[in-house]
Amino acid sequence: MIDVAVVAYAARQQPVFDENEIEMMAPVIEDVRVATGLGPDDLDFTCSGSSDFLAGAAFSFVMTVDATRPVPPIVESHVEMDGAWALYEAWVKLQLGEAKTALIYGYGKSSPGSLRDVLATQLDPYAAGPLKADAFGIAGLQARYMLDAGDVTEARMAEIAARSMASAESNPLSIRKGTRRVEELLAEPYLHDPLRAHDVPARADGGAAVILATREVAERVCERPAWVRGIDHRMDIHHLGARDPRRAPSAAIAAQALAVTADKIDVAELDAPFTHQEALLATELGLDSEATTINPSGGSLCGHVMMGAGLTRIGEAAARIHRGEADRAVAHATSGPWLQQNLVAVMEG
Amino acid sequence: MTDDPLAPVAPPVQLPPRLQGVEAVQSVRTPFRLEYHASSGQHMAAFLRAMKQKQILGERCPTTGQVFVPPRGVTPTSGLETTELVELPDTGYVESFCITRVPIPGRDDLELPYVSAWVVLDGASVGFIGLVAGIPADEVRLGLRVKAVWRPDEELRETADNIHHWAPTGEADVRIASYELIGAPGRPPAERQVRA
Numbered sequence: 001m002i003d004v005a006v007v008a009y010a011a012r013q014q015p016v017f018d019e020n021e022i023e024m025m026a027p028v029i030e031d032v033r034v035a036t037g038l039g040p041d042d043l044d045f046t047c048s049g050s051s052d053f054l055a056g057a058a059f060s061f062v063m064t065v066d067a068t069r070p071v072p073p074i075v076e077s078h079v080e081m082d083g084a085w086a087l088y089e090a091w092v093k094l095q096l097g098e099a100k101t102a103l104i105y106g107y108g109k110s111s112p113g114s115l116r117d118v119l120a121t122q123l124d125p126y127a128a129g130p131l132k133a134d135a136f137g138i139a140g141l142q143a144r145y146m147l148d149a150g151d152v153t154e155a156r157m158a159e160i161a162a163r164s165m166a167s168a169e170s171n172p173l174s175i176r177k178g179t180r181r182v183e184e185l186l187a188e189p190y191l192h193d194p195l196r197a198h199d200v201p202a203r204a205d206g207g208a209a210v211i212l213a214t215r216e217v218a219e220r221v222c223e224r225p226a227w228v229r230g231i232d233h234r235m236d237i238h239h240l241g242a243r244d245p246r247r248a249p250s251a252a253i254a255a256q257a258l259a260v261t262a263d264k265i266d267v268a269e270l271d272a273p274f275t276h277q278e279a280l281l282a283t284e285l286g287l288d289s290e291a292t293t294i295n296p297s298g299g300s301l302c303g304h305v306m307m308g309a310g311l312t313r314i315g316e317a318a319a320r321i322h323r324g325e326a327d328r329a330v331a332h333a334t335s336g337p338w339l340q341q342n343l344v345a346v347m348e349g
Numbered sequence: 350m351t352d353d354p355l356a357p358v359a360p361p362v363q364l365p366p367r368l369q370g371v372e373a374v375q376s377v378r379t380p381f382r383l384e385y386h387a388s389s390g391q392h393m394a395a396f397l398r399a400m401k402q403k404q405i406l407g408e409r410c411p412t413t414g415q416v417f418v419p420p421r422g423v424t425p426t427s428g429l430e431t432t433e434l435v436e437l438p439d440t441g442y443v444e445s446f447c448i449t450r451v452p453i454p455g456r457d458d459l460e461l462p463y464v465s466a467w468v469v470l471d472g473a474s475v476g477f478i479g480l481v482a483g484i485p486a487d488e489v490r491l492g493l494r495v496k497a498v499w500r501p502d503e504e505l506r507e508t509a510d511n512i513h514h515w516a517p518t519g520e521a522d523v524r525i526a527s528y529e530l531i532g533a534p535g536r537p538p539a540e541r542q543v544r545a
Contacts (some may be wrong), residue, residue: 020390023422026430040428056385066421069428112385121381129379 004094005218005225006210006347008032009315009322013173013206013305016111021050021060025107026067028209032103036211036221040069043211044099046076047090049083049106050207050307053118068103075099082106083208083311084271084333084343090212091231100214107207108306115203115306122336128240136200138337140192142245143276147194151246151283154194157275158185161198161301164275168298175303176202201273201304208305208312226318226329226347230258233343235336243338251284251332251342258346261286266326268292269313271334273300280339281332292330296320310334314345321349392420395434397507403499407473409433415474419509439497439512441470441477442523448486462486468495468515483516492522 010031017024033039046068050061061078070076079085083106090102110118119135146152162182168174180198188196211221218225234250236243255261268287272278278299282289295301297316300309310333320326327349335341389397392408396419399406407418408431416435417424424431446466453459464486467476481489483498495515505511 018388018391020388020393020422023390023392026423026428030428053383056383056387063421066425067423067428069423069425071425112387113383118383121383125379126377130377132381 002095002097003215003218003227004091004212005215005222005227006314006318006321007213007218007222007225008035008211009208009319010035011173011206011208011305011308011312011315013175013204013303013308013312015175015204017109017205021055021064021107021109022067024109024205025064025105025207025209028107028207029067029103029105032209032211036213038101038211038213038217038221040074043101043103044075045090045093045102046070046074047078047086047093047102047104048076049079049081049086049104049311050108051080053121054108054110054113054115054306056113064107068105081341082271082307082309082333082335082343083210084314084331084345085233085310085335087210087212087311087314087345088231088233088343091228094212094214100217102212103209104212104311105207105209106305106308106311108308109205110203110306111205119306119337123240124238135337136192136195138240139200139274139277140195142338143194143199143274145245146276146280149246152276152279154186154196155182156279157199158182158196160275160278161185164278164295164299164301165198167296168302171297171302173206173303174202174298175204177298177302195274199275201300201309202302204303204305206303206305207308208315210311210315210318222322224322224324224349226321226349229346229348231343231345232257233333233341235341236339238336238340240338243340245338246280248280248284248339248342251281251334251339251344252286254342254344255285255330258344260330260344260346261288263328265292265328265330267296267317267320267329268294268332269297269299269317269329270295270332271300271310271313272332273304273309273334275301277334277339281334281342284342285330285332285344287330310343314347317345318347321347324349390422392422392431396420397509399436400509400511401505401507403439403505403511405437405439405470405477405497407435407437407470409435416472417475418470418473418477435472437470437472439470439499440518441468441473441495441515443467443481443489443491443493443495443515444469444476444525445491446481446489448489464489466495466515479512480514481516482514490522492525494518494520494523 116134168177232254314331317329317331333343408420410424464481
């Protein structure tokens with residue numbers, strides 16, 4: 001395997017950006033270029049992740065390419081997925097020896113529409129689609145299954161929310177933060193029974209950018225590169241009725257393939273938009289909550305950029321390694337209802 | 350166990366009695382309606398506001414001097430933010446076109462076939478999409494000089510649709526010598542407009 005590292009990460013997120021996607025992302029892309037000193041001509045490959053359903057415009061991602069300086073022509077690709085999957089494509093490109101550096105960005109400006117309703121379009125069009133179940137309702141069903149089975153309790157979900165909001169205090173990008181007691185959170189009314197406001201993601205507009213580089217470049221442009229030791233992604237069946245909502249086998253298989261639990265994990269950044277999903281993922285990945293700090297950034301719960309949240313998790317985990325705060329980190333990205341698709345990456349300093 | 354690799358892995362579904370013998374579902378329609386309140390962004394907003402005044406705004410690249418229209422906020426050839434807005438004339442030439450024989454919804458005023466074209470405004474470095482009318486479709490050609498035909502003043506809004514179509518000016522055609530990539534060195538915007 002060719003040694004590949006995350007050498008830079010930058011992100012922006014706020015409840016609403018009045019700017020268009022190009023204006024929103026140009027500064028983020030500029031930040032990772034400045035951090036590494038790698039200009040457009042030094043980046044062999046560019047890959048982005050976004051969804052036209054958020055902008056409500058076909059091929060909207062093509063416009064955003066203007067933020068990368070695409071002329072003279074660059075080698076560029078796009079996935080209709082979270083930017084974490086764009087990073088996977090770039091990682092494969094680097095493994096194949098076709099590039100030594102790659103710029104990856106993932107972004108979403110979901111404020112123009114109703115994200116909860118837009119997400120209903122990803123349901124299968126035969127059984128679940130006609131129900132038009134919104135994203136909170138579907139997540140609520142999953143939480144209900146888990147509560148009824150004793151996998152989590154509402155108190156445990158509130159603990160996850162309280163810990164995430166406390167961690168988010170130190171993250172300037174977080175949308176939701178603060179010191180809240182569990183009892184106080186549990187006294188709040190249901191938003192979507194059994195979910196309360198603190199159980200659902202704090203939606204944001206924004207995006208993240210990452211630069212990947214092979215060893216010869218990485219060691220030159222980054223003091224402490226976050227070496228990607230492995231990256232794996234899997235997906236579970238599309239039909240909700242054919243899945244066990246209490247499990248995410250795709251996440252477990254990806255984690256096993258990477259031997260996530262073979263050594264101590266200092267930090268895990270899990271793309272868990274809902275509190276009960278963090279509990280589910282920690283189990284599937286085999287994380288030891290005593291040894292591992294989960295979501296020190298506050299996680300997707302405290303700032304959720306659709307199509308950018310997974311790449312943000314990778315970036316946040318890598319940044320801990322860059323700063324010497326972690327030696328081994330796990331990052332996770334998800335897509336689809338009930339954690340249908342899962343990507344896991346292991347990085348080391 | 351069967352040797353047939355295409356044999357179903359799950360046992361056949363047994364329908365409950367009340368569903369047996371009913372007509373099978375042949376298709377499902379799942380219509381969706383989603384509403385968006387899009388913001389055009391700072392640079393595009395300036396362009397759209399100017400459109401209401403029958404002005405066409407572009408922006409100039411700070412390094413190459415190329416002029417892009419409509420403005421996007423960054424230049425594709427430098428990746429730099431653009432700060433200088435440029436007002437462009439409503440005249441130019443056809444760089445590329447397409448003849449279409451099916452109608453556009455909401456444009457009953459268009460006679461078929463209609464011609465959509467990539468119009469390079471005088472002073473611009475890239476084309477600007479529009480419709481060419483006032484000339485038989487089979488007479489539209491590369492290099493044809495055109496001028497904007499605006500909608501009546503009382504119909505002007507913050508939209509590029511204010512340009513109803515582009516009509517021939519009767520001037521001599523622009524000779525398009527060759528196709529060159531935008532950003533090719535040593536090619537300021539005006540050079541592409543070589544009069545025949």
